[in-house]
Amino acid sequence: MAARHEPPPAQAGRGPVRVDSPQTSPKPAPDGDSVPQRLLAAATRLFADRGYDRTSVQEIVEAAGVTKGALYHYFGSKDDLLHEVYGRVLRLQQERLDALAGSRAPVEERLREAAADVVVTTIENLDDTTIFCRSMHHLGPEKLAQVRAERRRYHERFRALVEEGQRAGVFTTATPADLVVDYHFGSVHHLGAWYRAEGRLSAQEVAGHLADLLMRALRP
Amino acid sequence: MAARHEPPPAQAGRGPVRVDSPQTSPKPAPDGDSVPQRLLAAATRLFADRGYDRTSVQEIVEAAGVTKGALYHYFGSKDDLLHEVYGRVLRLQQERLDALAGSRAPVEERLREAAADVVVTTIENLDDTTIFCRSMHHLGPEKLAQVRAERRRYHERFRALVEEGQRAGVFTTATPADLVVDYHFGSVHHLGAWYRAEGRLSAQEVAGHLADLLMRALRP
Amino acid sequence: MAARHEPPPAQAGRGPVRVDSPQTSPKPAPDGDSVPQRLLAAATRLFADRGYDRTSVQEIVEAAGVTKGALYHYFGSKDDLLHEVYGRVLRLQQERLDALAGSRAPVEERLREAAADVVVTTIENLDDTTIFCRSMHHLGPEKLAQVRAERRRYHERFRALVEEGQRAGVFTTATPADLVVDYHFGSVHHLGAWYRAEGRLSAQEVAGHLADLLMRALRP
Amino acid sequence: MAARHEPPPAQAGRGPVRVDSPQTSPKPAPDGDSVPQRLLAAATRLFADRGYDRTSVQEIVEAAGVTKGALYHYFGSKDDLLHEVYGRVLRLQQERLDALAGSRAPVEERLREAAADVVVTTIENLDDTTIFCRSMHHLGPEKLAQVRAERRRYHERFRALVEEGQRAGVFTTATPADLVVDYHFGSVHHLGAWYRAEGRLSAQEVAGHLADLLMRALRP
DNA sequence: AATGAATGAGTTTTCATTCAT
DNA sequence: AATGAATGAAAACTCATTCAT
Numbered sequence: 001m002a003a004r005h006e007p008p009p010a011q012a013g014r015g016p017v018r019v020d021s022p023q024t025s026p027k028p029a030p031d032g033d034s035v036p037q038r039l040l041a042a043a044t045r046l047f048a049d050r051g052y053d054r055t056s057v058q059e060i061v062e063a064a065g066v067t068k069g070a071l072y073h074y075f076g077s078k079d080d081l082l083h084e085v086y087g088r089v090l091r092l093q094q095e096r097l098d099a100l101a102g103s104r105a106p107v108e109e110r111l112r113e114a115a116a117d118v119v120v121t122t123i124e125n126l127d128d129t130t131i132f133c134r135s136m137h138h139l140g141p142e143k144l145a146q147v148r149a150e151r152r153r154y155h156e157r158f159r160a161l162v163e164e165g166q167r168a169g170v171f172t173t174a175t176p177a178d179l180v181v182d183y184h185f186g187s188v189h190h191l192g193a194w195y196r197a198e199g200r201l202s203a204q205e206v207a208g209h210l211a212d213l214l215m216r217a218l219r220p
Numbered sequence: 221m222a223a224r225h226e227p228p229p230a231q232a233g234r235g236p237v238r239v240d241s242p243q244t245s246p247k248p249a250p251d252g253d254s255v256p257q258r259l260l261a262a263a264t265r266l267f268a269d270r271g272y273d274r275t276s277v278q279e280i281v282e283a284a285g286v287t288k289g290a291l292y293h294y295f296g297s298k299d300d301l302l303h304e305v306y307g308r309v310l311r312l313q314q315e316r317l318d319a320l321a322g323s324r325a326p327v328e329e330r331l332r333e334a335a336a337d338v339v340v341t342t343i344e345n346l347d348d349t350t351i352f353c354r355s356m357h358h359l360g361p362e363k364l365a366q367v368r369a370e371r372r373r374y375h376e377r378f379r380a381l382v383e384e385g386q387r388a389g390v391f392t393t394a395t396p397a398d399l400v401v402d403y404h405f406g407s408v409h410h411l412g413a414w415y416r417a418e419g420r421l422s423a424q425e426v427a428g429h430l431a432d433l434l435m436r437a438l439r440p
Numbered sequence: 441m442a443a444r445h446e447p448p449p450a451q452a453g454r455g456p457v458r459v460d461s462p463q464t465s466p467k468p469a470p471d472g473d474s475v476p477q478r479l480l481a482a483a484t485r486l487f488a489d490r491g492y493d494r495t496s497v498q499e500i501v502e503a504a505g506v507t508k509g510a511l512y513h514y515f516g517s518k519d520d521l522l523h524e525v526y527g528r529v530l531r532l533q534q535e536r537l538d539a540l541a542g543s544r545a546p547v548e549e550r551l552r553e554a555a556a557d558v559v560v561t562t563i564e565n566l567d568d569t570t571i572f573c574r575s576m577h578h579l580g581p582e583k584l585a586q587v588r589a590e591r592r593r594y595h596e597r598f599r600a601l602v603e604e605g606q607r608a609g610v611f612t613t614a615t616p617a618d619l620v621v622d623y624h625f626g627s628v629h630h631l632g633a634w635y636r637a638e639g640r641l642s643a644q645e646v647a648g649h650l651a652d653l654l655m656r657a658l659r660p
Numbered sequence: 661m662a663a664r665h666e667p668p669p670a671q672a673g674r675g676p677v678r679v680d681s682p683q684t685s686p687k688p689a690p691d692g693d694s695v696p697q698r699l700l701a702a703a704t705r706l707f708a709d710r711g712y713d714r715t716s717v718q719e720i721v722e723a724a725g726v727t728k729g730a731l732y733h734y735f736g737s738k739d740d741l742l743h744e745v746y747g748r749v750l751r752l753q754q755e756r757l758d759a760l761a762g763s764r765a766p767v768e769e770r771l772r773e774a775a776a777d778v779v780v781t782t783i784e785n786l787d788d789t790t791i792f793c794r795s796m797h798h799l800g801p802e803k804l805a806q807v808r809a810e811r812r813r814y815h816e817r818f819r820a821l822v823e824e825g826q827r828a829g830v831f832t833t834a835t836p837a838d839l840v841v842d843y844h845f846g847s848v849h850h851l852g853a854w855y856r857a858e859g860r861l862s863a864q865e866v867a868g869h870l871a872d873l874l875m876r877a878l879r880p
Numbered sequence: 881a882a883t884g885a886a887t888g889a890g891t892t893t894t895c896a897t898t899c900a901t
Numbered sequence: 902a903a904t905g906a907a908t909g910a911a912a913a914c915t916c917a918t919t920c921a922t
Binding site: 491493494573574577578612614615616619620622623624625626627628629630631633634641646649650652653654656657659 | 711713793797798834844845846850853872873874
């Protein structure tokens with residue numbers, strides 16, 4: 001069973017996510033967010049911390065300050081919560097990639113920007129993407145298929161950029177384009193394993209370096 | 221609680237792994253392997269399939285053809301099994317890196333070989349490394365610290381190679397060496413997400429491509 | 441807790457049941473029946489299908505096309521719904537028995553007609569009577585006592601017929617009258633277990649056979 | 661999943677059931693019966709009392725003086741417990757019917773004995789048969805199919821007796837044999853609704869009366 | 881060296897009911 | 902007359918681990 005009363009999909013923009021306009025929120029709630037928002041936020045934090053299986057529904061509802069009944073009023077299952085987390089970040093990244101890839105700039109600039117941007121948004125949503133890598137296989141079969149399909153669409157858009165540059169002669173054809181894409185996304189997915197906000201490098205600096213590495217690897 | 225009768229640590233060498241010399245095996249067992257070996261093999265397969273938390277010790281012992289008592293005779297806990305899986309692949313890769321990095325070849329050759337070799341051994345032990353990425357955080361604090369320390373040691377050895385090349389002027393210094401290492405290992409850890417033995421490319425071909433990408437990215 | 445706005449008790453008559461006179465219906469509703477009627481019909485179908493405990497009030501309100509609030513507006517509890525189902529069929533059968541038993545025909549004709557008629561009305565309301573047998577014990581104590589009292593009244597009216605025939609010498613006295621009644625009603629309650637509308641025999645044919653069996657068993 | 665460590669099937673005889681010889685019982689247990697026996701007895705009593713759905717496994721294990729883990733060690737599910745209850749009484753009644761129907765007595769004697777015997781064994785196992793009628797539909801589809809098949813086999817054996825008598829001319833053919841069987845078993849299933857051990861009639865007396873009713877109903 | 885019965889705390893999920901609107 | 906968010910208690914079932922043998 002799917003989520004029953006899904007909150008309207010987040011108009012994911014640059015800054016902090018706002019799921020609902022405050023004045024229409026049915027019940028403003030202790031700390032300003034709606035119940036499904038609080039649940040989603042709590043779940044995201046906890047899933048990233050301890051992993052999906054190690055997080056109990058009890059812990060989620062306690063962190064969100066509601067009861068289990070409330071959770072199951074909005075989400076059909078624990079699984080749904082995970083799917084929602086994925087959905088949010090996948091939609092965000094797909095939109096940004098579509099915007100960047102479709103610009104009129106030369107292909108090497110478009111790829112460089114896309115490669116850097118995915119690093120920045122990954123770091124800005126590090127919890128979500130960490131969950132993504134570690135817990136994707138916990139989704140039930142249909143949801144998993146759906147997520148994989150969206151993920152594939154994203155990869156293919158990216159690969160199309162690489163191939164465009166290869167045909168244009170600005171990128172080497174020594175390495176197949178799909179391998180290049182997997183190479184880059186490998187390091188993106190790996191960010192959660194080592195990147196720390198309080199570390200030496202800002203998100204933009206890391207993004208710049210990783211994009212540089214990719215672009216140099218693609219020089220003919 | 222630690223394992224009580226840990227099996228002798230694997231003498232991981234270059235060729236096919238030999239966990240145990242046949243004549244010391246405590247009980248030849250129905251299908252040729254010792255009981256702890258069968259348990260470890262079953263656990264590895266199942267952990268990679270369904271994840272650590274989704275695998276019950278009941279399933280492990282059934283797959284190994286023994287009973288729970290036998291498992292707890294050889295391993296102190298389910299946790300110990302996971303730790304053992306890690307230990308095997310970590311020791312293997314550390315040894316191989318040490319051997320390659322210590323050779324007399326020029327640094328760019330040594331790095332290239334190391335970068336390719338870790339891809340090959342990762343693919344050859346894809347179950348173990350998949351488990352590694354997904355389930356490392358399930359280890360208890362001390363074991364986790366130990367694994368992380370071994371992991372760090374490995375990374376640092378690799379980084380030292382990059383830095384050596386940078387000092388020698390054969391690699392660019394545009395990107396900090398540790399970022400380079402994380403970039404490469406990101407894609408190594410990501411292999412489990414897409415590499416299929418029955419796919420288009422052999423392990424060696426993939427390794428060659430990924431090493432090429434790295435070497436090109438490091439050109440000054 | 442009792443129903444708050446119980447719908448007017450069904451004026452169960454001879455022909456097709458009319459629960460409500462159309463002009464007083466509070467709200468004609470999407471498909472012609474009043475809300476409490478639709479709820480009762482949905483509950484009857486579902487209770488007969490899956491049993492009382494396996495039917496959630498959520499399912500009932502969905503089947504009736506209303507919301508939970510509406511159900512609790514008309515019925516004090518889920519229990520009340522069950523009680524209402526019983527009430528309807530009990531009132532119906534009692535009225536018909538009273539009419540038949542009070543006629544001026546010879547006693548053996550009256551008993552035969554009553555025995556056949558209860559079979560026909562049971563088959564015509566098979567859902568309700570199935571629920572009756574399977575779920576009666578789910579009622580709370582007071583409602584259960586009430587239902588049992590009505591049931592007993594029905595049985596006693598039937599038994600009186602048997603005894604009248606025994607006194608008149610047209611029925612054997614070899615078997616106590618109450619046992620005879622239980623024998624017959626056993627098979628009536630059992631109808632739900634095997635009778636199928638699409639089967640070989642019509643309700644009237646089954647009724648005729650079962651009444652014949654009873655009358656033959658009572659021959660002196 | 662089926663019962664995992666089913667106790668040896670009861671050698672159901674006349675008197676109190678003994679599932680296991682006491683001296684081989686792995687752990688004699690507080691009150692002399694093995695754990696699975698105590699669980700089955702507790703479940704039977706409770707299911708008959710409150711119905712299957714209204715009985716929680718918590719109540720069963722408390723009544724049996726064990727923990728939930730123990731229950732699930734022996735039975736795969738709550739469903740299995742119900743199935744086991746059915747199995748016991750079905751096997752018992754089938755065996756007795758086979759024995760009686762196969763004797764060399766005239767058919768009217770054999771049917772009379774069988775009709776009376778099923779009443780006696782039903783009363784002697786009134787809890788089990790009450791559960792049977794009320795809770796059969798709670799079984800999962802495969803188990804339900806199995807129970808129905810066994811039930812059908814029983815009915816058909818009984819029907820064959822009626823048909824034999826009809827062919828021999830000792831029973832009337834006015835009523836189809838399968839209706840006769842349903843008529844009789846209706847009252848047998850109904851016994852739980854009114855028979856009380858402390859009442860006026862003994863099991864044998866009731867059995868005699870009900871068998872008489874059947875035989876009289878079958879006189880040509 | 882190995883068994884398997886038993887534990888007990890834990891899991892996710894369901895549901896009748898209430899209540900402010 | 903009717904909504905639907907929220908509650909809180911209870912449900913069935915799982916599982917790593919222990920221990921007498």
